[in-house]
Structures are given as C-alpha cells and as structure tokens.
Amino acid sequence: MVEGAARFGSYVALFVPLAFLLVFTRQLLEFRDPFVPWTEDAHLLLTGTSWGRTFIFFGALGVAVGPAFRLARRHPAWGWALVTAMVLALGAFPALTGHASAGEGVGRALTLGLDVLHVWAAGAWIGGLAGVLFLDTTMRRRDDTGPRVLPALIPAFSTLAIAGVGTLVVTGTAASWIHLPRLSALLSEPYGRTLLIKLTAVGLVLGLGWLNWKRLTPRLARPSGADTLYRGATLELVVAQLVLLVTAVLVRTPPNG
Numbered sequence: 001m002v003e004g005a006a007r008f009g010s011y012v013a014l015f016v017p018l019a020f021l022l023v024f025t026r027q028l029l030e031f032r033d034p035f036v037p038w039t040e041d042a043h044l045l046l047t048g049t050s051w052g053r054t055f056i057f058f059g060a061l062g063v064a065v066g067p068a069f070r071l072a073r074r075h076p077a078w079g080w081a082l083v084t085a086m087v088l089a090l091g092a093f094p095a096l097t098g099h100a101s102a103g104e105g106v107g108r109a110l111t112l113g114l115d116v117l118h119v120w121a122a123g124a125w126i127g128g129l130a131g132v133l134f135l136d137t138t139m140r141r142r143d144d145t146g147p148r149v150l151p152a153l154i155p156a157f158s159t160l161a162i163a164g165v166g167t168l169v170v171t172g173t174a175a176s177w178i179h180l181p182r183l184s185a186l187l188s189e190p191y192g193r194t195l196l197i198k199l200t201a202v203g204l205v206l207g208l209g210w211l212n213w214k215r216l217t218p219r220l221a222r223p224s225g226a227d228t229l230y231r232g233a234t235l236e237l238v239v240a241q242l243v244l245l246v247t248a249v250l251v252r253t254p255p256n257g
Contacts, residue, residue, distance in 0.1 A: 006073040008134045009083065012127075013066035016090070020059045023097075027051065051097055058093040061086060091119040098251045099179060111178055118171040125164035125209075126240045132157050133233055136226075148226040154217055161213075165206065172202075179255040191253045198246040205243055208236040 024045075028038075031045050046052035065086045072079030095101065095115035101108070132153045139149050176195060185192035212232045219225035 002076060003073055004135045004138055005131060006069050006076075006079075006083075007138075008131050009069035009072070010066060011134075012130075013069055016062040016065060017059075020055070020062050024055060024059070027055075054093075054096050058090060058096075061090055065090065087123075088120065091123060092116045094119055094251065099255055107178075111175065114171045114175045114178075117167055118175065121164040121167035121171065125161050125168070126237065126244075128157055128160055128164070129233060129237050129240075133230065133237065136230060150226045150229060151220045154220060154229065158213055158217065161209065165209070168202075181255075191250070191255045194246065194250045194253050198243060198250055201239070201243045201246055205236060205240050208232070208239060212236055 028042055028045055031049075032038075032041055044052075046056060065083070068079070068083045068086055072083050092112075095112045098115065099111070101112065132150070135153065136149050180186065180192060180195070181189075186196045187193065212229060216225070216229040216232050220229060
C-alpha cells in the first residue's frame with residue numbers, strides 16, 4: 001500500500017511542471033510589453049522581479065518532486081521524509097505569489113501563514129481522498145476478488161479529513177475577514193461575489209463529506225458498503241474540483257475591486 005501511495009504521488013507529480021508552465025504563461029501575458037521580444041520579457045520577469053525569483057525556486061522544486069516520489073519507492077525510510085518536506089514547501093507557492101504576499105510586517109506574515117495552512121488543509125482533504133480512491137481502484141484491478149482497502153483506509157483518512165476541514169474553516173474565515181473591506185462586499189464587489197460562489201461550493205462539498213462520513217462509512221462492514229462509499233467519495237471529489245476552479249478565479253480577482 002505504501003508503494004501504491006508513492007506511485008500515486010509520482011503520477012500526480014507529472015502534472016506539477018505543466019501547472020507551473022501555465023502559471024508562468026499567464027503571468028507573462030499580464031507582464032507582456034508588446035514592443036519587446038517575448039524572450040526579453042520572459043528573462044526580465046524571471047530574473048528582474050521578486051515574483052520571477054520565487055517562481056524559479058518553486059518551479060525547480062516542482063520538477064524535482066516527481067523523482068523524489070520515485071526515490072521514496074526505493075528508499076522509503078528517508079525518501080518519504082524528503083517528499084513530505086518538498087510537498088509542504090510547494091504548498092507555500094500560492095501564498096508567496098498571491099494576495100497574501102501584499103503588505104508588510106505582522107499583517108503580511110499573518111496572511112501568508114493563513115494561506116499556507118489553507119492550502120495544506122485542502123491538500124490533505126481533497127488530495128488525501130483522491131489518494132484513497134486511487135489505492136482502492138488499483139488494488140481492485142490487481143485482484144477483483146480480493147478485499148477492498150477502503151475499510152482499512154477510511155477510518156484513518158476520516159481523522160485527517162476532519163482536521164483538514166476544521167483548518168479550512170478557520171483559515172478561510174480569517175482570510176475572508178482580512179481581504180473583505182466590509183460584509184456588504186460579498187454582494188457589491190467582484191471579489192466578494194466570487195468568494196460567495198466559492199463558499200457555496202465549499203458548503204456543498206462539506207455536506208457530501210458529512211454524509212459520506214456519518215451515513216456511508218458505518219456501512220463499510222456490509223457487502224455493498226465499500227461500493228456505495230466509493231461512489232459517494234467520487235462525487236465528493238468531483239464537486240471539490242469546482243471549488244478549486246472558483247478558487248483559481250478568486251486568486252486572480254483583486255480584493256478591493
């Protein structure tokens with residue numbers, strides 16, 4: 001099962017360099033001076049701005065995390081420690097290149113900390129759920145008659161998910177209070193309206209997660225319990241992608257309109 005987790009991480013890591021390339025492309029298009037060559041703009045963005053220097057560091061880390069997962073499969077004793085450190089570090093990239101990086105002093109440190117914790121919590125919940133479903137799927141493909149791994153994984157994952165959800169609620173509420181100038185901005189400002197859409201989607205995912213936890217998890221001992229929970233967890237994961245999509249729009253929307 002540990003090897004399967006490393007394989008899942010290796011597959012996911014294949015998309016990390018692509019994600020960084022898309023982020024750089026978007027930033028370059030916004031930074032672009034139409035009167036100079038693309039290469040000059042790209043070089044200036046990467047080497048002449050704090051955003052670019054941050055991107056170079058985390059981009060290199062994103063490329064290296066894939067080989068690190070493969071290393072963890074051969075040397076799990078210290079390979080997993082390395083992978084964990086790299087993944088946690090990558091979780092700081094959105095905060096250091098987004099709204100949280102604005103400002104200075106204690107306020108900046110607070111918003112950075114909240115954003116990093118928010119990303120870690122979302123990764124633990126949504127990424128952990130994806131990993132559980134991946135492991136269950138791959139084990140079934142090896143032996144259709146073998147036992148399901150959901151009964152073994154779900155109790156441990158539920159503890160992680162509850163901690164992640166609690167952290168998401170606390171950090172999300174605090175960040176909203178910091179970025180929103182007033183409560184009425186939820187309806188009057190583009191940032192507020194986008195945030196309201198995100199909160200609605202989060203509420204839907206939380207509802208699905210609660211149903212899976214309270215209603216379907218206790219049924220794992222039944223013959224069809226694992227199949228029912230698998231379908232419910234898949235739906236939860238699919239709807240969670242809507243939250244990520246809205247979040248991508250939110251981080252590009254100025255908090256003050």
